[in-house]
Amino acid sequence: MAAPSRRSPEDDAGPSEHGLEVFVGYRLRRAWLAIQADLVVALRPFDLRMVTYTALVLVKDNPGLSQAQLAALMDMERPNLVAIIEELSTRGLVRRDRASGDRRAYALHVTAAGEALCQQATQAVAAHEARLTAGVSDADRRVLEAALARIRHNAERG
Amino acid sequence: MAAPSRRSPEDDAGPSEHGLEVFVGYRLRRAWLAIQADLVVALRPFDLRMVTYTALVLVKDNPGLSQAQLAALMDMERPNLVAIIEELSTRGLVRRDRASGDRRAYALHVTAAGEALCQQATQAVAAHEARLTAGVSDADRRVLEAALARIRHNAERG
DNA sequence: TATTGTTATACTCTATAACTATA
């Protein structure tokens, strides 16, 4: 009888990514990319991208916000927000009022149409979330959220 | 005595993002962005980006892989891999041998230098991971990984 | 015909410098 040949797992299983799967960061990235792809589809019927939806929700939740404040909240640079607000404004979803007391700044508010679209889109996002987290218990979800918060905190305190 | 005024939480706390924090996807994205920023720093001493590190690890773990196979493994398009392999090849970290039996394809292998750099970089990435997951118990980490796998699976089965 | 690696190209997201008008 011949000695067992030394065969790597790849011989049968094909190329593998398990060398990277020891890293939580890798698993997190793959999960995020999968979520993102699904979320883009969920928002498409409303003609919203992730970044425009995010801006809409934050303006709705923080009426009177300036663009600089919104940019800080979204962790993006002020210049990159200009086109986003311009798009939401052109579509009549967000109003750019001049801030009382500072003629440089805008005071951002959602319009009635913006509020309505935001509500519809949020329903769709909630449905997308429910589908993606199906099979994750409430207890496990709490652990997940706590772990994500801990990781984010550890990373951000440099 | 005056009636209590209706004040939103923002009056005292400033702009808030909690309208988005009900979504696991949002928390996951923020955690990933924080990890990513830290990971970029961890890989900088080795002059590796995430994408070049990933390619290096996968070639090391799957010797003889073709570029098309590697692109599929990395979930990216073949054209975008060309410059990455070119860079790794120019730096002497990866060899592009012609595949025996198919003169169109390359058989990718890491060089000794590539293996050494990969090992060093992996140590740094492991240290970065240990720092970011500090305070997450082994049990919670298993829950985290299972939840991420479930979410990814739910998303990818479309 | 189909596939491998490649080129060219375009689109999104993001980051920086510099301008204007205010403060």
Next chain:
DNA sequence: TATAGTTATAGAGTATAACAATA
């Protein structure tokens, strides 16, 4: 002088079309 919004621009990352060589 500093800040708000803006413009222009550049760099990643990613996606598609099309080509030559090979299957």
